[in-house]
Structure formats: C-alpha cells, structure tokens
Amino acid sequence: MKARIEIVRRPEIADPEGITVVRALHDLGFGEVTSARFDRVISLEVEGMSTEAVTARVEDMCRQLLANPVLEDFRVVIDP
C-alpha cells in the first residue's frame, strides 16, 4: 500500500520560509497572498493487509520519528 503523510507545521509556530516567500510574491505583484506555509509530504510504500493496521503503524512512525510533536501535526492517507 501507499501511505501519504502530510506533515503540517502548527499554526502558532512561525514559518520563516513561508514569510519570506509571501514577501517575494508581493514583490512580484501578487499582493493578494496573505500566507504561505511550507508543509511536507512523505510517501511510503508499506506492506500490510488492512488499511486500519497500516494507518496505525504509520501514525506510530509519525509520532516516533517523522513528525516533531513540538512543531508539527500530521495526517495519514492510505492508498490501498
């Protein structure tokens, strides 16, 4: 199965890269942009029988390694 993990920086944590890109977009004339956030996507290929079991394992991977609980939230989407 394919597991798509979206790792999103918490709203209250600053994203210096996003802030810089908003400024650059404004310089280019895209003044309508009010926010940019650099989220990350990790795609895994995982062996497993059930979507539920794979989801639980991948969520555990996020908690233990792939996401930083101080900074980030995550969402796991399984493509069987």
Add this chain to the structure above:
Amino acid sequence: MTRVAVVVFPGTNCEHDTVHAFRSLGADAELVWHRQDTLDGFDAVVLPGGFAHGDYLRTGAIARLAPVMGPVAGMARAGRPVLGICNGFQILCEAGLLPGALIANSGLAFLCRWVEVEVISDRSVLTSLARPGQVLRIPLNSYEGNYVDPSLSGRVVMRYVDTPNGSQGGAAAVTNLDGNVVGVMPHPERGSDELLGSADGLILLEGFLASARVGAGV
C-alpha cells in the same frame, strides 16, 4: 581527572575543537562514536556541533536514535552534566531531553558571526561560574538556531544581546529544570582562546567541568 565524552555522529564537525578546548582546561576529553552504547567511566557528555546525518528529515531527528543516546539520557536522568552545542542542542531537543525545538533563522540566512550573549542565570552546568548580567562574545554558526518552545518550560540561561535569528525570548542557551542538561546555540569552544578572537567561552566550559567534578547539576 574529569572525563568528558565528546560524541561523534556522521556529519559532526566540531568534535576536535571541543576536545581541544576541554583538554586545554585540564580535562580528559575523549571522542566517542555514536554507535557506542555505554558512557561508563565518563563524568559528563557533550554533543558537539555539525550536521549529524546531514540534517536529513529534521536537524537531530536521526541522531537522537543512535545507541549512544540511551546512556546520554541516563546521564541526564542521573543529574550528570550534559551539554549540546549548536547541532547538539538540536539533538537534545529532538531527544526530548530539553523542551522546545529549533527552526530556521527568521531571516533565512545561515548566520556565521560573532555574537554577544548575556548570562541570565548561573543555575546551570554551563553558566555555573558565570555572573548573571555578564556579557560574553562567542561565535554563532547556524541556520536552524531559532528556538521555539510553546510549552514555555525551558529555562533560558543566556540570551542574545541583539537576537539575530528570531529565537524565542532571545534564547541562546536553555536548560532543563534541574540545570544539568544545557543546549547552547553559539559555540563556546570556538571562543576559547584569544588567538581565535575571544576567550570568553572558557568560563562556560570551566563551569561545565566544575559541575562535572562535583558530579551533579546545580
């Protein structure tokens, strides 16, 4: 003689400076490879600067899984002095031995320059010989030096006189509640000899050794 372990991960690049600085102060500092799973016989441990595992995933995220990190956590729990410098600070945060995390500098520049830091508290193994209010000039060399701590539980023991990286509360060095685990973003070992431009970092390294000699936090 006080024995200090200086841990080397793949990508660490400040280990020899750190060993040299501690040896110049009379300590027995030794390099320890990250695959080693014991720190028996050491009084204190330092995670030096660099780019462990290429900063892949997040700075410190892979390094904190190394076998040596078990004994590092054991020393932290036992109240022994544990110091993370720059990348070592990031690793201690990822390992949960210090609260918070380090993100990209607010200006998105890699900052490599001298900074002035003010000692806020002498209640940590790093600042035990320094005076609150004392200003030290030491080098900063980091891209992800911007400290964030939503829990507000980290105790800032040194802050930048003029914060260059967006760090919360101007934090340049943070300790745990017991004061025995410290993360510092600028490099005291690179400011440990007048020949390098400043010897202000010595009082921090001496304080760390003094804490190691008494065998506990402060």
